[in-house]
Amino acid sequence: MAETIRDAVAAVRQKVGDKPARAIVKLRAEGRMGEGTRCDMRVGSFEVGVDEPVSVGGTGTAPNPVQLSLAALGSCQAITYRYWATELGLRLDAVTVSLEASFDTGAFFGFPGAAGPVSPSDVHCAVTLEGPEPEERYKELVTVVDEHCPILDLFTRSIPVERNVTFA
Amino acid sequence: MAETIRDAVAAVRQKVGDKPARAIVKLRAEGRMGEGTRCDMRVGSFEVGVDEPVSVGGTGTAPNPVQLSLAALGSCQAITYRYWATELGLRLDAVTVSLEASFDTGAFFGFPGAAGPVSPSDVHCAVTLEGPEPEERYKELVTVVDEHCPILDLFTRSIPVERNVTFA
Numbered sequence: 001m002a003e004t005i006r007d008a009v010a011a012v013r014q015k016v017g018d019k020p021a022r023a024i025v026k027l028r029a030e031g032r033m034g035e036g037t038r039c040d041m042r043v044g045s046f047e048v049g050v051d052e053p054v055s056v057g058g059t060g061t062a063p064n065p066v067q068l069s070l071a072a073l074g075s076c077q078a079i080t081y082r083y084w085a086t087e088l089g090l091r092l093d094a095v096t097v098s099l100e101a102s103f104d105t106g107a108f109f110g111f112p113g114a115a116g117p118v119s120p121s122d123v124h125c126a127v128t129l130e131g132p133e134p135e136e137r138y139k140e141l142v143t144v145v146d147e148h149c150p151i152l153d154l155f156t157r158s159i160p161v162e163r164n165v166t167f168a
Numbered sequence: 169m170a171e172t173i174r175d176a177v178a179a180v181r182q183k184v185g186d187k188p189a190r191a192i193v194k195l196r197a198e199g200r201m202g203e204g205t206r207c208d209m210r211v212g213s214f215e216v217g218v219d220e221p222v223s224v225g226g227t228g229t230a231p232n233p234v235q236l237s238l239a240a241l242g243s244c245q246a247i248t249y250r251y252w253a254t255e256l257g258l259r260l261d262a263v264t265v266s267l268e269a270s271f272d273t274g275a276f277f278g279f280p281g282a283a284g285p286v287s288p289s290d291v292h293c294a295v296t297l298e299g300p301e302p303e304e305r306y307k308e309l310v311t312v313v314d315e316h317c318p319i320l321d322l323f324t325r326s327i328p329v330e331r332n333v334t335f336a
Contacts, residue, residue, distance in 0.1 A: 012223070033262065071216045072218070072233045111184055113188040118316050119319075124331075158324055163292075164294045
Protein backbone atom coordinates (compact mmCIF):
# COMPACT_ATOMS: atom_id res chain seq x y z
CA MET A 1 0.00 0.00 0.00
CA ALA A 2 2.85 2.40 0.85
CA GLU A 3 4.28 1.76 -2.66
CA THR A 4 0.89 2.43 -4.25
CA ILE A 5 0.60 5.77 -2.45
CA ARG A 6 4.22 6.71 -3.15
CA ASP A 7 3.89 5.88 -6.86
CA ALA A 8 0.57 7.71 -7.22
CA VAL A 9 1.87 10.87 -5.51
CA ALA A 10 5.06 10.75 -7.60
CA ALA A 11 2.91 10.53 -10.75
CA VAL A 12 0.86 13.58 -9.67
CA ARG A 13 4.07 15.47 -8.86
CA GLN A 14 5.46 14.61 -12.30
CA LYS A 15 2.26 15.75 -13.99
CA VAL A 16 2.25 19.05 -12.08
CA GLY A 17 5.90 19.66 -12.95
CA ASP A 18 6.86 23.31 -12.67
CA LYS A 19 3.24 24.56 -12.89
CA PRO A 20 1.90 24.52 -9.29
CA ALA A 21 -1.56 25.62 -10.48
CA ARG A 22 -1.97 22.25 -12.19
CA ALA A 23 -2.21 20.66 -8.74
CA ILE A 24 -5.45 22.52 -7.99
CA VAL A 25 -8.56 20.37 -8.39
CA LYS A 26 -12.24 21.25 -8.13
CA LEU A 27 -14.32 19.29 -5.63
CA ARG A 28 -18.11 19.29 -5.67
CA ALA A 29 -21.15 18.14 -3.73
CA GLU A 30 -24.85 18.56 -4.37
CA GLY A 31 -28.07 17.56 -2.75
CA ARG A 32 -31.75 18.05 -2.22
CA MET A 33 -34.08 18.10 0.74
CA GLY A 34 -37.83 17.69 0.63
CA GLU A 35 -40.39 18.20 3.39
CA GLY A 36 -38.49 16.90 6.41
CA THR A 37 -34.89 17.20 7.64
CA ARG A 38 -33.45 14.30 5.62
CA CYS A 39 -30.97 15.56 3.05
CA ASP A 40 -29.47 13.32 0.35
CA MET A 41 -26.10 14.64 -0.71
CA ARG A 42 -24.22 13.34 -3.72
CA VAL A 43 -20.44 13.54 -4.03
CA GLY A 44 -19.25 12.14 -7.37
CA SER A 45 -20.59 8.58 -7.41
CA PHE A 46 -21.15 8.49 -3.64
CA GLU A 47 -24.25 9.29 -1.61
CA VAL A 48 -24.03 10.85 1.82
CA GLY A 49 -27.19 10.93 3.93
CA VAL A 50 -27.63 13.72 6.48
CA ASP A 51 -30.49 14.13 8.94
CA GLU A 52 -31.40 15.41 12.39
CA PRO A 53 -32.28 13.23 15.39
CA VAL A 54 -35.91 12.55 16.31
CA SER A 55 -35.40 14.54 19.56
CA VAL A 56 -35.35 17.76 17.53
CA GLY A 57 -38.07 16.78 15.06
CA GLY A 58 -35.85 15.04 12.50
CA THR A 59 -36.26 11.57 11.05
CA GLY A 60 -33.05 10.26 12.64
CA THR A 61 -31.81 8.32 9.59
CA ALA A 62 -28.23 9.69 9.37
CA PRO A 63 -25.64 11.86 11.16
CA ASN A 64 -26.30 15.58 11.35
CA PRO A 65 -24.03 18.15 9.63
CA VAL A 66 -21.98 18.96 12.75
CA GLN A 67 -21.37 15.26 13.42
CA LEU A 68 -20.36 14.95 9.76
CA SER A 69 -17.87 17.81 10.18
CA LEU A 70 -16.28 15.92 13.10
CA ALA A 71 -16.10 12.75 10.96
CA ALA A 72 -14.42 14.86 8.24
CA LEU A 73 -11.89 16.26 10.72
CA GLY A 74 -11.03 12.87 12.26
CA SER A 75 -10.72 11.06 8.94
CA CYS A 76 -8.67 13.92 7.51
CA GLN A 77 -6.23 13.70 10.42
CA ALA A 78 -5.93 9.92 9.87
CA ILE A 79 -5.50 10.16 6.10
CA THR A 80 -2.96 13.00 6.40
CA TYR A 81 -0.99 10.78 8.81
CA ARG A 82 -1.09 8.00 6.19
CA TYR A 83 0.23 10.22 3.38
CA TRP A 84 2.93 11.94 5.37
CA ALA A 85 4.14 8.74 7.09
CA THR A 86 4.61 7.35 3.56
CA GLU A 87 6.37 10.53 2.39
CA LEU A 88 8.73 10.47 5.40
CA GLY A 89 9.32 6.71 5.12
CA LEU A 90 7.78 5.85 8.51
CA ARG A 91 5.88 2.63 9.08
CA LEU A 92 2.48 3.41 10.57
CA ASP A 93 0.31 0.38 11.35
CA ALA A 94 -2.90 2.11 12.41
CA VAL A 95 -4.38 5.47 13.34
CA THR A 96 -7.30 5.81 15.77
CA VAL A 97 -9.19 9.10 16.17
CA SER A 98 -11.76 10.21 18.72
CA LEU A 99 -13.48 13.59 18.53
CA GLU A 100 -15.80 15.60 20.70
CA ALA A 101 -17.33 19.07 20.38
CA SER A 102 -19.95 21.17 22.10
CA PHE A 103 -22.95 22.32 20.10
CA ASP A 104 -25.33 24.98 21.37
CA THR A 105 -28.80 24.00 20.16
CA GLY A 106 -30.10 27.18 21.83
CA ALA A 107 -27.95 29.34 19.54
CA PHE A 108 -29.11 27.32 16.53
CA PHE A 109 -32.82 27.56 17.39
CA GLY A 110 -32.49 31.19 18.55
CA PHE A 111 -33.58 30.58 22.16
CA PRO A 112 -33.49 33.68 24.37
CA GLY A 113 -30.26 34.02 26.37
CA ALA A 114 -28.21 31.72 24.11
CA ALA A 115 -24.76 33.27 24.00
CA GLY A 116 -22.62 30.68 22.23
CA PRO A 117 -21.60 30.58 18.58
CA VAL A 118 -23.73 28.42 16.27
CA SER A 119 -20.59 26.59 15.12
CA PRO A 120 -19.22 23.64 17.10
CA SER A 121 -16.92 24.78 19.94
CA ASP A 122 -14.59 23.15 22.50
CA VAL A 123 -13.39 20.84 19.75
CA HIS A 124 -11.14 18.01 20.97
CA CYS A 125 -9.41 15.51 18.72
CA ALA A 126 -7.50 12.59 20.24
CA VAL A 127 -5.22 10.63 17.90
CA THR A 128 -3.43 7.33 18.61
CA LEU A 129 -0.61 6.26 16.31
CA GLU A 130 0.47 2.60 16.21
CA GLY A 131 3.79 1.49 14.79
CA PRO A 132 7.31 0.30 15.48
CA GLU A 133 9.28 3.52 14.86
CA PRO A 134 10.97 5.50 17.67
CA GLU A 135 8.57 7.97 19.32
CA GLU A 136 10.83 10.83 18.22
CA ARG A 137 10.08 10.11 14.56
CA TYR A 138 6.31 10.05 15.16
CA LYS A 139 6.63 13.40 16.91
CA GLU A 140 8.22 14.83 13.75
CA LEU A 141 5.30 13.35 11.84
CA VAL A 142 2.78 15.09 14.13
CA THR A 143 4.36 18.47 13.37
CA VAL A 144 4.25 17.90 9.62
CA VAL A 145 0.66 16.58 9.71
CA ASP A 146 -0.45 19.66 11.68
CA GLU A 147 0.83 21.81 8.84
CA HIS A 148 -0.84 19.78 6.07
CA CYS A 149 -4.22 18.57 7.33
CA PRO A 150 -6.92 20.22 5.14
CA ILE A 151 -9.85 19.91 7.55
CA LEU A 152 -7.80 20.96 10.61
CA ASP A 153 -6.95 24.02 8.52
CA LEU A 154 -10.64 24.46 7.64
CA PHE A 155 -11.60 24.51 11.33
CA THR A 156 -8.80 26.82 12.48
CA ARG A 157 -8.81 29.19 9.50
CA SER A 158 -11.53 31.64 8.46
CA ILE A 159 -12.68 30.64 4.94
CA PRO A 160 -15.05 32.85 2.94
CA VAL A 161 -18.08 31.14 1.37
CA GLU A 162 -19.67 32.78 -1.66
CA ARG A 163 -23.36 32.02 -1.74
CA ASN A 164 -26.11 32.52 -4.30
CA VAL A 165 -29.73 31.94 -3.45
CA THR A 166 -32.34 31.46 -6.17
CA PHE A 167 -36.10 31.40 -5.64
CA ALA A 168 -37.86 28.83 -7.81
CA MET B 169 -43.64 17.47 9.31
CA ALA B 170 -43.66 21.21 10.16
CA GLU B 171 -45.78 20.37 13.25
CA THR B 172 -43.34 17.63 14.29
CA ILE B 173 -40.41 20.06 14.07
CA ARG B 174 -42.32 22.85 15.81
CA ASP B 175 -43.42 20.56 18.64
CA ALA B 176 -39.95 19.07 19.11
CA VAL B 177 -38.23 22.48 19.20
CA ALA B 178 -40.87 23.79 21.62
CA ALA B 179 -40.19 20.79 23.88
CA VAL B 180 -36.42 21.49 23.83
CA ARG B 181 -37.09 25.16 24.57
CA GLN B 182 -39.30 24.20 27.50
CA LYS B 183 -36.66 21.83 28.86
CA VAL B 184 -33.93 24.47 28.58
CA GLY B 185 -36.14 27.03 30.33
CA ASP B 186 -34.12 29.88 31.82
CA LYS B 187 -30.84 27.91 31.84
CA PRO B 188 -29.26 28.47 28.38
CA ALA B 189 -26.36 26.10 29.21
CA ARG B 190 -28.83 23.20 29.20
CA ALA B 191 -29.13 23.63 25.44
CA ILE B 192 -25.48 22.67 24.92
CA VAL B 193 -25.00 19.09 23.76
CA LYS B 194 -21.85 17.05 23.18
CA LEU B 195 -21.38 15.55 19.72
CA ARG B 196 -18.83 12.83 19.03
CA ALA B 197 -17.22 10.86 16.22
CA GLU B 198 -14.57 8.17 16.25
CA GLY B 199 -12.78 6.01 13.76
CA ARG B 200 -9.87 3.88 12.77
CA MET B 201 -7.68 3.50 9.72
CA GLY B 202 -5.47 0.54 8.91
CA GLU B 203 -2.85 0.18 6.20
CA GLY B 204 -4.46 2.12 3.35
CA THR B 205 -6.42 5.37 3.09
CA ARG B 206 -9.86 3.94 3.92
CA CYS B 207 -11.13 5.30 7.21
CA ASP B 208 -14.26 3.98 8.94
CA MET B 209 -15.80 6.66 11.09
CA ARG B 210 -18.57 6.00 13.57
CA VAL B 211 -21.05 8.68 14.66
CA GLY B 212 -23.48 7.32 17.24
CA SER B 213 -25.16 4.38 15.51
CA PHE B 214 -24.10 5.54 12.02
CA GLU B 215 -21.05 4.63 9.97
CA VAL B 216 -19.41 7.11 7.64
CA GLY B 217 -16.80 5.80 5.20
CA VAL B 218 -14.04 8.12 4.05
CA ASP B 219 -11.33 7.38 1.48
CA GLU B 220 -9.13 8.91 -1.19
CA PRO B 221 -9.50 8.35 -4.94
CA VAL B 222 -7.37 5.76 -6.75
CA SER B 223 -5.64 8.61 -8.66
CA VAL B 224 -3.77 9.57 -5.49
CA GLY B 225 -3.13 6.04 -4.25
CA GLY B 226 -6.35 5.56 -2.30
CA THR B 227 -8.86 2.74 -2.58
CA GLY B 228 -11.65 4.98 -3.93
CA THR B 229 -14.46 3.49 -1.82
CA ALA B 230 -15.93 6.70 -0.35
CA PRO B 231 -15.76 10.53 -0.50
CA ASN B 232 -12.63 12.21 0.81
CA PRO B 233 -12.68 14.51 3.86
CA VAL B 234 -12.84 17.76 1.85
CA GLN B 235 -15.77 16.42 -0.20
CA LEU B 236 -17.40 15.42 3.10
CA SER B 237 -16.94 18.96 4.44
CA LEU B 238 -18.78 20.29 1.37
CA ALA B 239 -21.58 17.76 1.95
CA ALA B 240 -21.74 18.96 5.58
CA LEU B 241 -21.96 22.60 4.48
CA GLY B 242 -24.65 21.99 1.84
CA SER B 243 -26.82 19.79 4.05
CA CYS B 244 -26.43 22.23 6.94
CA GLN B 245 -27.65 25.09 4.76
CA ALA B 246 -30.65 22.97 3.69
CA ILE B 247 -31.52 21.81 7.21
CA THR B 248 -31.13 25.31 8.65
CA TYR B 249 -33.56 26.52 5.97
CA ARG B 250 -35.99 23.79 7.07
CA TYR B 251 -35.86 24.75 10.76
CA TRP B 252 -36.04 28.49 10.26
CA ALA B 253 -38.79 28.30 7.62
CA THR B 254 -40.79 26.37 10.23
CA GLU B 255 -39.94 28.90 12.97
CA LEU B 256 -40.97 31.83 10.76
CA GLY B 257 -44.10 30.05 9.51
CA LEU B 258 -43.03 29.93 5.85
CA ARG B 259 -43.95 27.05 3.62
CA LEU B 260 -40.81 25.67 1.95
CA ASP B 261 -41.36 22.79 -0.46
CA ALA B 262 -37.77 21.90 -1.28
CA VAL B 263 -34.19 23.09 -0.97
CA THR B 264 -31.51 22.24 -3.53
CA VAL B 265 -27.81 22.89 -2.85
CA SER B 266 -24.79 22.74 -5.14
CA LEU B 267 -21.26 23.32 -3.85
CA GLU B 268 -17.84 23.70 -5.38
CA ALA B 269 -14.40 24.39 -3.90
CA SER B 270 -10.79 24.43 -5.06
CA PHE B 271 -8.35 22.07 -3.38
CA ASP B 272 -4.61 22.40 -3.83
CA THR B 273 -3.21 18.86 -3.85
CA GLY B 274 0.26 20.40 -4.21
CA ALA B 275 -0.07 22.16 -0.86
CA PHE B 276 -1.35 18.93 0.71
CA PHE B 277 1.48 16.77 -0.66
CA GLY B 278 4.09 19.50 -0.08
CA PHE B 279 5.08 19.94 -3.73
CA PRO B 280 7.68 22.66 -4.33
CA GLY B 281 6.16 26.02 -5.30
CA ALA B 282 2.70 25.24 -3.91
CA ALA B 283 1.46 28.52 -2.47
CA GLY B 284 -2.18 27.87 -1.59
CA PRO B 285 -3.67 26.96 1.77
CA VAL B 286 -4.23 23.24 2.47
CA SER B 287 -7.87 23.98 3.30
CA PRO B 288 -10.51 24.18 0.57
CA SER B 289 -10.67 27.66 -1.00
CA ASP B 290 -12.91 29.52 -3.50
CA VAL B 291 -15.90 27.92 -1.82
CA HIS B 292 -19.18 28.49 -3.67
CA CYS B 293 -22.58 27.38 -2.41
CA ALA B 294 -25.65 27.77 -4.63
CA VAL B 295 -29.04 27.31 -2.96
CA THR B 296 -32.45 27.05 -4.63
CA LEU B 297 -35.57 27.49 -2.51
CA GLU B 298 -38.92 26.20 -3.76
CA GLY B 299 -42.21 27.35 -2.33
CA PRO B 300 -45.32 29.50 -2.77
CA GLU B 301 -44.45 32.43 -0.47
CA PRO B 302 -43.61 35.94 -1.77
CA GLU B 303 -39.89 36.29 -2.64
CA GLU B 304 -39.57 39.00 0.02
CA ARG B 305 -40.33 36.51 2.77
CA TYR B 306 -37.73 34.04 1.47
CA LYS B 307 -35.20 36.88 1.43
CA GLU B 308 -35.85 37.45 5.14
CA LEU B 309 -35.35 33.73 5.62
CA VAL B 310 -31.96 33.87 3.85
CA THR B 311 -30.74 36.54 6.28
CA VAL B 312 -31.83 34.55 9.32
CA VAL B 313 -30.35 31.30 7.97
CA ASP B 314 -27.00 33.03 7.34
CA GLU B 315 -26.89 33.94 11.02
CA HIS B 316 -27.77 30.45 12.26
CA CYS B 317 -26.12 27.90 9.96
CA PRO B 318 -23.56 25.97 12.08
CA ILE B 319 -21.35 24.74 9.23
CA LEU B 320 -21.37 28.07 7.40
CA ASP B 321 -20.16 29.50 10.71
CA LEU B 322 -17.54 26.73 10.95
CA PHE B 323 -16.15 27.65 7.53
CA THR B 324 -16.13 31.40 8.05
CA ARG B 325 -15.02 31.44 11.71
CA SER B 326 -11.65 30.42 13.13
CA ILE B 327 -12.29 27.54 15.58
CA PRO B 328 -9.50 26.22 17.81
CA VAL B 329 -9.01 22.43 17.88
CA GLU B 330 -7.35 20.91 20.94
CA ARG B 331 -5.44 17.82 19.96
CA ASN B 332 -3.73 15.04 21.88
CA VAL B 333 -1.55 12.49 20.19
CA THR B 334 -0.67 9.18 21.86
CA PHE B 335 1.92 6.69 20.64
CA ALA B 336 0.85 3.07 21.12
